[in-house]
Amino acid sequence: MSRVAVLGEPRLWIGVLICMVVTFVLINVRKLQPNADENYGRLDYSLGLLKQEKERALCLVMTSRGSLSTKARVVINTWARHCTKVIFISSETDSQFPIEGVRVDVSREYLTAKTMQAFRYIYENHFDDADWFMKADDDTYIILENLRYFLTSQNKSEPVFFGHHFKSIVKQGFYSGGAGYVLSKEALRRYGEKGHDPKLCRPDGAGEDVAFGRCMENLGVRTVNTTDASGGADSIVFAPG
Structure with a gap:
C-alpha cells in the first residue's frame, strides 16, 4: 500500500508542474498581446503631442x-x-x-x-x-x-x-x-x-x-x-x- 502511495506522488507533482507551466505561458502570452483600446489611446496621445510640437x-x-x-x-x-x-x-x-x-x-x-x-x-x-x-x-x-x-x-x-x-x-x-x-x-x-x-x-x-x-x-x-x-x-x- 505504501509503495503505491510513493509511486503516486511523482505523478501528482508532475501534473501540478505542468499546470503551473501552462498557466505561466498563458499569462505571459496575454501580456504580450496588444490591447487594441489601450494602444489606440497611447498612439492617439503620442501623435497629439507630436502634432502639438509642430505648432x-x-x-x-x-x-x-x-x-x-x-x-x-x-x-x-x-x-x-x-x-x-x-x-x-x-x-x-x-x-x-x-x-x-x-x-x-x-x-x-x-x-x-x-x-x-x-x-x-x-x-x-x-x-x-x-x-x-x-x-x-x-x-x-x-x-x-x-x-x-x-x-x-x-x-x-x-x-x-x-x-x-x-x-x-x-x-x-x-x-x-x-x-x-x-x-x-x-x-x-x-x-x-x-x-x-x-x-x-x-x-x-x-x-x-x-x-x-x-x-x-x-x-x-x-x-x-x-x-x-x-x-x-x-x-x-x-x-x-
Whole structure:
C-alpha cells in the first residue's frame, strides 16, 4: 500500500508542474498581446503631442524695467519655457535680462505704440522663427500645451487671430490686451507689409487692444470663435476668484 502511495506522488507533482507551466505561458502570452483600446489611446496621445510640437509659437511678452526681477522673472521661469521662442519687450534694454527695447514711453498711454512697434520688430527679425505669434503681458499666465492643442485645428496661412473676445467698438470685435492674443503667420505678414499705413493701423494712442483689433480688421484679419465644446472661454481676461 505504501509503495503505491510513493509511486503516486511523482505523478501528482508532475501534473501540478505542468499546470503551473501552462498557466505561466498563458499569462505571459496575454501580456504580450496588444490591447487594441489601450494602444489606440497611447498612439492617439503620442501623435497629439507630436502634432502639438509642430505648432511653433513665439511668445512676445510686454514688460518694463521695474518688473524684470519680479513679474518677468516668474514668466521666464514658468510658462514661457514652453514657448518655441520668447522675447521680452520693454522701453529699454537690460544687459542682465533677455529683453529687446523699443523707443517708447513706459506709461500706459503709449501702450499702443509699444505693441505696434513690438510686432514690427518681430516681423522684421523673427518672422521665420515661428508659425504663431502671441502677445502677452508680464502678469498673464498661458498654458502653452492647451494653446498648442487649439492651434493644431487652425491654419497658420489664414489671416486670423485669437483671444478673449469683446463684441463692441470694432465691427468684428476685439481681443483683450491683458489676456493676450495670438496672430497667425499670415496675420503678422499682413501687418508687416501694410501695418505702417496710419490709415489702417493707428501708430499710437490709448486703448491698445481696441486699436490693434481695428488694425487687424482693416487688414482683413478675422476674429475666430475660441470657446470650447461646452461653451467655456479658452482665454480669460479677469482674475480668478
